[in-house]
Amino acid sequence: MPARTWQLAVFAALFTVIAGCASSGLAQRDGYVADRRQQSSAFNERVRYVVLHYTDSGAPRALKTLMGPEVSAHYVVARTPEERGGEPVVWQLVDEQKRAWHAGVSAWEDRTQLNDSSIGIEIVNRGPNHDAAVQHWEPYSEAQIAAVIALVGDIVRRYRLPPTAIVGHADIAPERKIDPGPAFPWQRLYAAGIGAWPDxxxxxxxxxxxxxxxxxxxxxxxxxxxxxxxxxxxxxxxxxxxxxxxxxxxxxxxxxxxxxxxxxxxxxxxxxxxxxxxxxxxxxxxxxxxxxxxxxxxxxxxx
Ligand SMILES: [Zn+2]
Structure with a gap:
């Protein structure tokens, strides 16, 4: 066997072994192999907070805006979410491991710039009616609150977030923002096991x-x-x-x-x-x- 062919055969055999080991912790990457069989316990998640917002334009416009280039959110919940198999559909626009641009200048606990450390969820809601003599806030729909509870509950469980980590945009940027506003049913979320509420x-x-x-x-x-x-x-x-x-x-x-x-x-x-x-x-x-x-x-x- 010529040397070149012999080398190729060995490489092919090795590749087969490594590819076969992908499930056991060896990963063939672009020009190297990552051995993931030893894993450290010393790490933490990027995601430490969930920030809830409302977006006061209708779903099509909100989606267009949140798809960039200037602002984004990980998830958007429509006023009346579509259903599939009896479950609400939410749009996910950004991977949870990536930073979405939803929080802006912000601070909570000992952290600032919460885009770095949060998942942002936009809920379609008109917010306050500024024209009326008595200020009126649009109620959140039952269907979207059910979707928010399912979505945030899942995030809380996956990242083991404490109740105080579920905040509104106004909580982290109080001089600039009022969302999700006083109509947002925080106590109902608490009753569903999400977020903080006093006894x-x-x-x-x-x-x-x-x-x-x-x-x-x-x-x-x-x-x-x-x-x-x-x-x-x-x-x-x-x-x-x-x-x-x-x-x-x-x-x-x-x-x-x-x-x-x-x-x-x-x-x-x-x-x-x-x-x-x-x-x-x-x-x-x-x-x-x-x-x-x-x-x-x-x-x-x-x-
Ligand atoms: Zn906001």
């Missing part, structure tokens, strides 16, 4: 306590920051504080989301910390309440 009895206990002796505005800012919002503890009623409070209220107390500090918002914030971030309540700056002389219900957050 009602815990909120009631904190409300009673704060009616006797309210936290300061600085303490409320510290509590919101401990929960995940990017909020400096200024002690001032500044634009950032109002925007964060508005986002927080749209998420957890949608009956009033003017962004004003109040006892109930504080009670919700502390109840969320008690449930999801108990370590934050070890901080004496949150647990020490200094009752002003003559304080009682109604004093609230006087500067």
């Amino acid at each position: 009602a009895d815990s909120v009631a206990r904190y409300r009673q306590r704060f009616e006797r002796c309210p936290p300061t505005l600085a303490q409320l800012q510290r509590a919101l920051a401990a929960y995940g919002y990017a909020l400096p503890v200024s002690g001032e009623r500044d634009v950032r504080t109002q925007a964060v409070l508005r986002a927080f209220q749209m998420h957890f107390r949608a009956s009033d989301y003017r962004g004003e500090p109040d006892i109930e918002s504080a009670a919700i914030a502390w109840a969320l910390l008690a449930k999801y971030r108990p370590e934050a309540l070890q901080d004496a700056r949150l647990t020490t309440l200094t009752c002003p002389p003559g304080s009682g219900s109604g004093r609230g957050f006087a500067p």
